[in-house]
Structure formats: C-alpha cells, structure tokens
Amino acid sequence: MYKSIKFSLVCLLALLTTGVAGQKNVHSPFARYGIGNLEQQGPFRMRAMGGISSGIRDNLSLNYLTPASYSSIDTASFIFDFGIDYGLNQLKGDGLKYTSQDMTFSHLMMGFPVMKGWGVTAAILPYANGSYDIGFESPGDGVTGTIYEHHIGSGGYNRALLGTxxxxxxxxxxGVNGFFMFGEVTRVNDFLFTDDNNHFNTRKQGSSAINGLGYEASVQFMISSPENRFINAGITYTPAYDLKTNNNDLIVRYSNIRTTTMGFDTLTHTTLSTTSRMPGSLRAGFSLGQTDKLTAGADLVYTWWSKASIPGSYGEFTDALSLHAGAEYIPDRYSNYSFFDRMEYRMGCRYGESYTLFLGEKVKEYGITFGTGIPM
Structure with missing residues (x-):
C-alpha cells in the first residue's frame, strides 16, 4: 500500500490577487507514469476550502471549474487573477520515504461581465507535470557489476480556456468552457555500468507532444431566502476528447572513458504521429450558508481514466474518484473596528485516488487545506 500525504498552505488576497511568477519545480517519482502528476485544479479560494467548486458563486472571483458560475460576475468589475502554488509533499511506501518542496505556476485568469447575469472568463492553466529526477543502484552480477539507473523527466501539459x-x-x-490542451513531456532513462568502462551504457529517450480541443458544460441551481441564506447545487460534465500526439523515441549506447562520455551510437530512432484519447469526467456538489457570513459545501469528482488511451505513456490507467469538503467563515465583513473580523477564514479536506496503478494498487491521497482572505 502506498500513500501520498500532502499538506498545503494556500493564502488568498480576497479582492486583489497578486503573485510572483515561478517555474515548475515538482519532483515526484509518480510523474514517470501516465501523463505525469495531475495539477491541483481550482482558484485559491476554492482550494483552501478543500477543492469544492460545484455550488460556489462569487461576484469577485472566478470559478473556472464550474463555468455556470460566470453569470455571477459583478457588472461593475474586471477580474484579473494570477497565482503560484507552494506545497510540501511526502510519499511513503515499503519502508521508503520521499519528501520534496515544490513551487509551481497555478493560474492566470481574467473575467468580465457582458451584461447582468452573463459573464466571460479566459485562463491559462497547468494540467499535468512531468518533472522528476530519480537515481538508484542495483547490484547486477559478477560480469556486469553495479548498474546505476538515472531517470529524468521534464515538461508538462497546459490548457488555454475560454468560457461563458x-x-x-x-x-x-x-455555462460552457472550451479549451485547447498543449504541451510536451520528455523522459530520459540512463543505464550505466559504473564498475567497468568496457561495457556500453544505454540511454532511452522519448518525448510526447500533444495538442487538441475539448469542452465542458455545467449547470447550477440556486435557492435563496430573504435572510440571505442560500443553497446552491451544480454539475459539470467533461466529455472524452481526442488529442493529436507526436512521439519521438531514441535509443543510443555510449561508453565512459574515465570521466568523459564518448561514442554515442544510435540503435533505434522512431517517430509516430497518432491520437490520444483523454477521459471524460463528472463533478457534482453543493454549497449552503449565509451571504457574507458562512459558506460550506462538498464535491464529488469521478474520471473515467480506464477508457483513456495515451500512446507513449507508462502505467495502467484506472478510474479515479476524489471527494472534497470545506467551509469559509467571515466574522463581520463590514466591520469598521476590526480588520480581523473582516478577514475570511477557510479550511477543508480532500481524498483522492491515483489514475494509474502502481504494483497493481491505487495510490491514496489525503489533503488538509486552510487559508485566509485579506480585504484590501
């Protein structure tokens, strides 16, 4: 049994979101499999509430996971939202432990109203990250000696989104989102004979570039009372979609003379243009509470990864379920005496399953999230 445990601290500037650009710096051994590590989705406010989104409507933030929510954008506002994400990750299994601190680009979004009850949003969002760096030794035998394996991955896949x-x-x-998915992941696998320079080392290198279009549609139902209490429910469905895929695979051998790498000899070099099939998914959930005071909700997300087909990827795909729950509390949004009473306090939790099997098992993920919204 493997477990992935993530604790994330997410901070949100409620009325003005600013950030500093950051390069992807995620290093996880699980990024070797499938199309890489799937990025956490959702704006900071929802992520601090465990990742809920289906029932969330906010006139001053953009909920791109549920495009039906764009109709709540304030008619007098133009929203620009940019963020980076920092996380401490710990992976455990079979007596081994892997820890990394990761900083990644989170999102770039803008939204505006066309008229009352009609909004538009555009965004650039990371989808999957293929970065990893893993090395280990195996004893080999009396002839070959010690074999050192070094596996490196880089790149990722992104989505450019336009919705209304x-x-x-x-x-x-x-509401509906249309999106264009694009990007490239490169994987390099070196097999080195460290005890004998007379043996040829082997390098297997492959890259996979994808691009294509997809869409998702959502609906929200809203009930409110004169006391500003509300109940919202929402559903978002993403049909399966196809991506153009170009794979480039190369196998070479080379020798080491002392500390110098010499004599690269190409054994095979193949290119393949094909089609990948990305899975459909369904997200459903609700929220309830009192406007400007309390919001609580829960979401369920199911993705049919077992029906996906992605040439050039490693691992066996399996359907994945995730559960999300969270809440937000504001002591007194319009307080004239206490800054802390105007702050938004958020917390949540989530449970998820990996979309690929490892040694025949799913990886379980448990997360605790919390954050604050600071009025400007």
Missing amino acids: GFRPLPFLSV
Whole structure:
C-alpha cells in the first residue's frame, strides 16, 4: 500500500490577487507514469476550502471549474487573477520515504461581465507535470557489476480556456468552457555500468507532444431566502476528447572513458504521429450558508481514466474518484473596528485516488487545506 500525504498552505488576497511568477519545480517519482502528476485544479479560494467548486458563486472571483458560475460576475468589475502554488509533499511506501518542496505556476485568469447575469472568463492553466529526477543502484552480477539507473523527466501539459456563463432564470445558470490542451513531456532513462568502462551504457529517450480541443458544460441551481441564506447545487460534465500526439523515441549506447562520455551510437530512432484519447469526467456538489457570513459545501469528482488511451505513456490507467469538503467563515465583513473580523477564514479536506496503478494498487491521497482572505 502506498500513500501520498500532502499538506498545503494556500493564502488568498480576497479582492486583489497578486503573485510572483515561478517555474515548475515538482519532483515526484509518480510523474514517470501516465501523463505525469495531475495539477491541483481550482482558484485559491476554492482550494483552501478543500477543492469544492460545484455550488460556489462569487461576484469577485472566478470559478473556472464550474463555468455556470460566470453569470455571477459583478457588472461593475474586471477580474484579473494570477497565482503560484507552494506545497510540501511526502510519499511513503515499503519502508521508503520521499519528501520534496515544490513551487509551481497555478493560474492566470481574467473575467468580465457582458451584461447582468452573463459573464466571460479566459485562463491559462497547468494540467499535468512531468518533472522528476530519480537515481538508484542495483547490484547486477559478477560480469556486469553495479548498474546505476538515472531517470529524468521534464515538461508538462497546459490548457488555454475560454468560457461563458448565463443566468436565464433566477434559480438557474448554465455555462460552457472550451479549451485547447498543449504541451510536451520528455523522459530520459540512463543505464550505466559504473564498475567497468568496457561495457556500453544505454540511454532511452522519448518525448510526447500533444495538442487538441475539448469542452465542458455545467449547470447550477440556486435557492435563496430573504435572510440571505442560500443553497446552491451544480454539475459539470467533461466529455472524452481526442488529442493529436507526436512521439519521438531514441535509443543510443555510449561508453565512459574515465570521466568523459564518448561514442554515442544510435540503435533505434522512431517517430509516430497518432491520437490520444483523454477521459471524460463528472463533478457534482453543493454549497449552503449565509451571504457574507458562512459558506460550506462538498464535491464529488469521478474520471473515467480506464477508457483513456495515451500512446507513449507508462502505467495502467484506472478510474479515479476524489471527494472534497470545506467551509469559509467571515466574522463581520463590514466591520469598521476590526480588520480581523473582516478577514475570511477557510479550511477543508480532500481524498483522492491515483489514475494509474502502481504494483497493481491505487495510490491514496489525503489533503488538509486552510487559508485566509485579506480585504484590501
């Protein structure tokens, strides 16, 4: 049994989101499999609440996971949202422990109203990260001696998104996102004979570049009372979609003379243009509470990864389930006396399963999230 435990601290500037650009710096052995590590999705506010989104409507933030929510964008606002994400990750299994501190680009979004009850959002979002750096030795035999394996991955896949949401009825909102997925992941695997320079070392190198279009549609149902209490429910469905895929695979051998690498000899070099099939998914959930005071909710997400087909990827795909729950509390949003009473306090939790099997088992992920919104 493997477990992945993540604790994330997420801070949100409630009315003005700023950030500093950061390069991807995620190093996880699980990024070798499938299309890489799937990035955490959702804006900071929702992620601090465990990743809930289906029932969230906010006139001053963008909930791209549920495009029906765009209809709540304030008519007098233009929203720009940029962020980076920092996380401490710890992986355990079979007596081994792997820890890394990761900083990644989170999102770049902008949204604006067309008219009351109709909003538009555009965004660039990371989808999967293929970065890893793993090395280990195996004893070999009396002929070959020690073999050192070094596996390196780099690159990732992203989505450029354009969506709109419209509220045709007081209790109903509908929305759709169209997106373009693109990117490239490169994997390099070196097998080195460290005890004998007379043996040839082997390098297997492969890259996979993808691009293509997809869409997702959502609906939200809203009930409110004169006391500003509300109940929202939402569903978002993403159909399966195809991506153009170009794979480039190279196998070479080379020798080491003292500390110098020499004599690269190409054994095979193949290129393949094909099609990848990305899975469909369903997200459903609700939120309830009192406007400007309390919001609580839960989401369920199911993705049919077993129906995916991605040439050039490692591992066996399996359907994945994730559960999310969280809450936000504001003591007194309009307080004239206490800055801390105007702050937004958030916390949540989540459970998830890996979309690939490792030694025939799913990796379980448990997360605790918390954060604050600071009024500006």
